[in-house]
Amino acid sequence: MTDTLATGRQDAPPPIAHHPVREVFTGPVGSIGITLVIVIAAGLIVIGPRFLSASNITIAGQFVAIPILIGAFAAFALLAGVVDLSIGSMAGVSAAIIGALLVNGWEIWPAMAITLAACLVFGCINALAIVGFNADPIAATLGMLTGLRGATYVIVEAFGQSGSLFAFHEGLFAFTNMMAWSLPLIFLIALCVTAVAALIVGKTRLGRHVRAVGGDPLAAARAGISVARVRTGALLLSAFGAGIGGILYVGQLGAVSRLLGFGLEFQVYAALMIGGYSILRGGVGAPVGGALGFLVIAGAANILDLSGISPYYVNVIVGALLLAAVLLDRLRGGDAYE
Amino acid sequence: MEGQTRSPFRSLAVAAAATTVLGAGYATDAAAQDKFKLGMAVGGNPCCEWMKAQGDVARAIAEQRGWDYIELSNNDDAATALKNAGIFIQEGADAVIQFNGQPSANPALAQRFAPANIPVVTYDIAQPGFYFVGIDNLAAGLAGGEALGNIIKEKWNCEPDLVISAEGAAAGIVNEWRTGGMRDGLKKVCPDIPAEKWVSFESQGQATVGLPAARDLLAAHPDAKKMAVVGLNDGGVLAAINAAEQLGRADEIIGWGQDGAFITGDNVNPHLAGSVFYFLEGYAVYAIRDVIDAIAAGNPPPMKDTAGDPASRVEPCPVSAEEAAKVPDMPERVKLLLEAPPGTTAYELFCPNK
Numbered sequence: 001m002t003d004t005l006a007t008g009r010q011d012a013p014p015p016i017a018h019h020p021v022r023e024v025f026t027g028p029v030g031s032i033g034i035t036l037v038i039v040i041a042a043g044l045i046v047i048g049p050r051f052l053s054a055s056n057i058t059i060a061g062q063f064v065a066i067p068i069l070i071g072a073f074a075a076f077a078l079l080a081g082v083v084d085l086s087i088g089s090m091a092g093v094s095a096a097i098i099g100a101l102l103v104n105g106w107e108i109w110p111a112m113a114i115t116l117a118a119c120l121v122f123g124c125i126n127a128l129a130i131v132g133f134n135a136d137p138i139a140a141t142l143g144m145l146t147g148l149r150g151a152t153y154v155i156v157e158a159f160g161q162s163g164s165l166f167a168f169h170e171g172l173f174a175f176t177n178m179m180a181w182s183l184p185l186i187f188l189i190a191l192c193v194t195a196v197a198a199l200i201v202g203k204t205r206l207g208r209h210v211r212a213v214g215g216d217p218l219a220a221a222r223a224g225i226s227v228a229r230v231r232t233g234a235l236l237l238s239a240f241g242a243g244i245g246g247i248l249y250v251g252q253l254g255a256v257s258r259l260l261g262f263g264l265e266f267q268v269y270a271a272l273m274i275g276g277y278s279i280l281r282g283g284v285g286a287p288v289g290g291a292l293g294f295l296v297i298a299g300a301a302n303i304l305d306l307s308g309i310s311p312y313y314v315n316v317i318v319g320a321l322l323l324a325a326v327l328l329d330r331l332r333g334g335d336a337y338e
Numbered sequence: 339m340e341g342q343t344r345s346p347f348r349s350l351a352v353a354a355a356a357t358t359v360l361g362a363g364y365a366t367d368a369a370a371q372d373k374f375k376l377g378m379a380v381g382g383n384p385c386c387e388w389m390k391a392q393g394d395v396a397r398a399i400a401e402q403r404g405w406d407y408i409e410l411s412n413n414d415d416a417a418t419a420l421k422n423a424g425i426f427i428q429e430g431a432d433a434v435i436q437f438n439g440q441p442s443a444n445p446a447l448a449q450r451f452a453p454a455n456i457p458v459v460t461y462d463i464a465q466p467g468f469y470f471v472g473i474d475n476l477a478a479g480l481a482g483g484e485a486l487g488n489i490i491k492e493k494w495n496c497e498p499d500l501v502i503s504a505e506g507a508a509a510g511i512v513n514e515w516r517t518g519g520m521r522d523g524l525k526k527v528c529p530d531i532p533a534e535k536w537v538s539f540e541s542q543g544q545a546t547v548g549l550p551a552a553r554d555l556l557a558a559h560p561d562a563k564k565m566a567v568v569g570l571n572d573g574g575v576l577a578a579i580n581a582a583e584q585l586g587r588a589d590e591i592i593g594w595g596q597d598g599a600f601i602t603g604d605n606v607n608p609h610l611a612g613s614v615f616y617f618l619e620g621y622a623v624y625a626i627r628d629v630i631d632a633i634a635a636g637n638p639p640p641m642k643d644t645a646g647d648p649a650s651r652v653e654p655c656p657v658s659a660e661e662a663a664k665v666p667d668m669p670e671r672v673k674l675l676l677e678a679p680p681g682t683t684a685y686e687l688f689c690p691n692k
Binding site for chain 1: 414
């Protein structure tokens with residue numbers, strides 16, 4: 001991967017000198033921040049003040065909180081240069097495991113512990129393949145995606161009825177619907193997790209190591225950073241985040257379907273890429289940008305919902321935003337910018 | 339890299355300032371409304387044109403009645419269905435119709451709608467507290483199975499080499515009723531087909547998606563020639579027929595589908611011997627005529643929330659391919675349905691076997 005990147009860098013435009021004002025508009029987070037402002041402005045123009053009403057923010061916040069949370073953890077793997085495609089089916093199998101445990105009379109805390117432990121085991125298998133055996137991350141995690149999707153089917157089939165596993169838990173339901181300062185608690189938690197991730201990535205040695213490993217693993221190794229350890233940790237974090245997401249979905253929905261988490265990986269990575277991450281280039285992106293990417297998509301979808309425009313246009317908008325993000329990345333020099 | 343760590347907070351400050359300016363006048367809920375407002379949550383699975391058509395028909399009828407109308411797509415996703423419930427409540431819908439392909443979310447949806455006192459009509463998948471409008475899936479499955487059984491009896495003396503089930507497990511109980519019902523219907527006519535002749539594959543209800551699994555199944559039974567196919571819907575059954583065609587083994591394969599999605603038009607597969615029309619696009623006629631109109635008039639009908647005792651029953655219409663050729667395709671049916679006198683159903687207009 002490093003060789004490919006090195007070749008790519010030879011063709012990249014020359015580095016652009018950093019300028020504080022220009023950075024606000026063209027930086028990976030600055031541009032998505034501006035995009036969010038544009039979306040909010042569009043919402044206020046098209047929908048009116050109710051676009052920013054407490055109830056509307058609550059609806060969008062509850063919907064987007066779990067993907068933001070999963071994305072905040074999965075982004076560590078992207079930063080470390082290893083994309084984890086299994087996060088969607090990991091969330092699905094996590095939901096299926098905790099659902100099966102709850103319907104079999106387990107208490108919530110041990111059930112959560114076992115579910116997260118299982119996800120960490122799956123993360124370990126990903127790490128073993130990618131770090132231990134140098135497997136291609138896309139191929140390895142695609143295998144995990146497929147395997148866990150099948151496992152979700154098996155578990156739901158075994159413990160559920162007619163394709164659904166009803167696992168309503170009063171405490172978990174109350175938690176996922178709890179409000180704080182007029183906003184959904186899990187949305188605030190997702191934002192807090194993003195803020196902590198931003199601090200780790202931007203202000204700590206660990207964060208610098210993760211970005212260094214993703215940006216140029218050979219150089220990072222020469223600098224004494226354990227590439228294997230960083231990537232293993234990142235993959236475990238990714239699995240852990242997906243596991244948490246699955247548990248929260250059970251709280252929100254009170255049930256698990258065989259399709260829970262299906263396609264979630266694309267939803268998450270599209271938002272992260274719009275927010276400035278790259279699934280092929282490690283070391284690129286920032287957690288705040290990723291979260292803003294989710295908010296931009298959620299905001300655009302909400303405008304369509306409330307204005308009566310066909311919801312089928314959401315994917316058109318997501319695709320256009322992705323293309324715009326890629327073009328902006330190229331315009332500012334791609335790798336050279338970093 | 340350094341600039342990257344500084345810019346998030348600067349950008350956020352810019353965004354927050356702009357948002358504060360733009361968001362002045364932080365509003366509360368939707369303004370009070372005068373007209374009756376109907377919400378419609380379409381299934382949103384890109385597999386099926388009828389899901390979009392269900393919304394088109396509901397919108398047209400709502401407009402005929404002078405109602406406000408809001409349509410959202412469930413995207414075949416439970417979390418999205420839950421989000422949509424919140425939007426319907428926020429937007430002050432007086433009643434909601436939904437087709438939710440992910441019924442695991444129905445109890446959570448019911449918990450959202452009940453406190454808001456919004457009556458909900460559910461298509462085809464029952465939920466306590468939601469008015470049930472839909473087909474008797476089991477009856478439709480049995481009818482299709484019997485029709486296919488009669489063909490097998492006549493052509494093969496009830497001795498097929500294989501009976502293939504195109505399952506769609508994600509549809510849950512609906513799959514059991516339709517696909518299982520077709521098997522049971524076929525067994526009524528041909529009770530002595532040995533157990534080892536009955537095989538299944540996961541079609542996911544889609545011709546293209548189910549194709550690889552169908553090819554694998556046929557490859558595992560290289561000697562099978564006389565093959566009958568039942569399934570969740572026309573798309574799933576076509577997956578097996580298309581696989582047989584690709585492998586050059588379609589000479590003696592006969593399928594009978596469900597839902598009638600691929601049995602009309604110019605390009606009907608000759609091996610699809612028949613299907614069961616539900617006229618899915620026209621469900622809104624039943625829902626509005628038998629439930630929503632009464633709610634709009636202030637006299638909500640008694641709750642009937644089971645498939646056995648529905649608020650409005652959609653009649654299944656089993657048809658052979660020859661009979662189906664006389665039925666207009668879906669866009670034409672939608673047009674004719676909306677031109678018909680209010681309350682006229684697609685079954686009354688188009689079913690050749692009434």
